[in-house]
Amino acid sequence: MRHPLIAANWKMFGTLDGVQRYLETLIGHLQPGNPQVVVCPPYTLLPAAVMVATGSAVAIGAQSCHWEEKGAFTGEVAAPMLAELGVTWVVVGHSERRQYFGETDATAAARARAAQRAGLSCIFCLGELLTEREAGQTLAVLERQSAVLAGLDPTRLALAYEPVWAIGTGRNATPEQAQEAHTFLRQRIASLLGSDAAAGLRILYGGSVKPENAAAILSQADVDGALVGGASLDVDAFSAIIHAASGSSRAG
Numbered sequence: 001m002r003h004p005l006i007a008a009n010w011k012m013f014g015t016l017d018g019v020q021r022y023l024e025t026l027i028g029h030l031q032p033g034n035p036q037v038v039v040c041p042p043y044t045l046l047p048a049a050v051m052v053a054t055g056s057a058v059a060i061g062a063q064s065c066h067w068e069e070k071g072a073f074t075g076e077v078a079a080p081m082l083a084e085l086g087v088t089w090v091v092v093g094h095s096e097r098r099q100y101f102g103e104t105d106a107t108a109a110a111r112a113r114a115a116q117r118a119g120l121s122c123i124f125c126l127g128e129l130l131t132e133r134e135a136g137q138t139l140a141v142l143e144r145q146s147a148v149l150a151g152l153d154p155t156r157l158a159l160a161y162e163p164v165w166a167i168g169t170g171r172n173a174t175p176e177q178a179q180e181a182h183t184f185l186r187q188r189i190a191s192l193l194g195s196d197a198a199a200g201l202r203i204l205y206g207g208s209v210k211p212e213n214a215a216a217i218l219s220q221a222d223v224d225g226a227l228v229g230g231a232s233l234d235v236d237a238f239s240a241i242i243h244a245a246s247g248s249s250r251a252g
């Protein structure tokens with residue numbers, strides 16, 4: 001069975017005071033039978049977030065990590081540093097990292113390997129640009145981006161299909177578009193990591209997920225959760241998305 005996973009990517013938003021109140025409220029809203037929940041605030045908020053979330057059903061994630069364990073890499077944060085804090089997840093290869101910070105398939109894969117070496121689980125993001133979708137290249141792009149997943153530990157991995165044209169635009173993929181991409185990615189995982197890995201791997205959808213559209217997207221057979229940006233900043237909206245995913249474990 002694949003237990004649904006709902007993750008919040010706060011991007012470069014949030015305050016120290018806000019993260020504490022947010023997590024206390026979120027933890028209070030969770031019920032037995034809810035999906036697994038991960039909250040990924042900026043690095044500076046991670047220690048406070050871990051302190052509030054420890055012992056609760058909410059796990060804390062970072063938004064990236066470096067591929068080396070230490071070294072002269074000004075501005076970067078290493079995976080063992082995150083693990084030392086009590087962080088258990090890390091987002092890797094987000095399209096904003098690819099677009100603004102030179103992330104490539106190869107560097108994303110190196111970060112994912114480093115995260116797993118440090119004992120962290122990883123949400124690996126992939127997805128096509130609007131021009132690529134319009135040119136009919138969506139599946140070819142996903143094939144290229146997923147090729148680097150070979151060799152990763154599938155038990156510490158989730159994928160997030162995030163079509164770039166749907167991120168922060170209010171224009172979500174249709175449930176059918178999401179299902180098509182997720183089915184393709186699951187087949188890719190079967191050939192790269194084996195059929196057991198493919199059956200058990202959670203594939204999240206990300207891109208303008210909101211309380212109003214979450215249930216329809218999450219109803220698709222191969223959509224095992226969501227990676228939520230803007231709507232995750234509002235604890236009530238994020239809780240509503242979590243509840244939309246409740247009770248929807250998938251047969252693996």
Ligand code: 13P
Pocket residue numbers: 009094162166167168169170206207208209227228229230231
């Ligand atoms: P939005 O939910 O704001 O579209 O962002 C999606 C995203 O990038 C999550 O990682």
